[in-house]
Amino acid sequence: MIKALMVAACLFLITSISYAADSNGNFMILAYGTHSCGKFIDAADDAKNNNTWGIWNDYQAYTFGYFTGVNAYRMDTNNIQGTTDMEGIMAYIEKFCRENPLKEYFKAIDSVEAELYPQRSK
DSSP states (O other), rough: OOOHHHHHHHHHHHHHOOOSOOOTSSSOOOGGGGBBBBHHHHHHHHHHOOOOOHHHHHHHHHHHHHHHHHHHHHOOBBBTTTTTTHHHHHHHHHHHHHHHHBHHHHHHHHHHHHHHHOBOOO
C-alpha cells in the first residue's frame, strides 16, 4: 500500500511539472525581464552614484526569483549558483548589460545561467 502511494505521488509530481513554452519554445517574459539592459545600467549607476538602491534591488529580487525557478524545475540542478555569490552574479549581469545595452534584461539572466550551469550543485 505504501509503495503504491509513493509511486502515485511520484507520478503526480512528474506529470505536474511541465514547461510553459509553446511547441516552438516561445514563452512570455514578464516584468523586469522585458526591460532593456540599458534601463538596468541606469538603475545600477543611479544606485552607485546616488545611493538609491531601490530599483536595483528590484532587479536583484527578480533575478533570484528566476534562479529559484531554475533550481525548482531543472531536474539535474539543486543550486544553479554553485559557489558563486549574489554579488558575483549581479556583477556578471552588469558586465553583460554594459556590453549589450539594447538586449532585454532577461537575456542577461539567461547568459549568466548558461555560465553558471557547469559549476551548479546537483
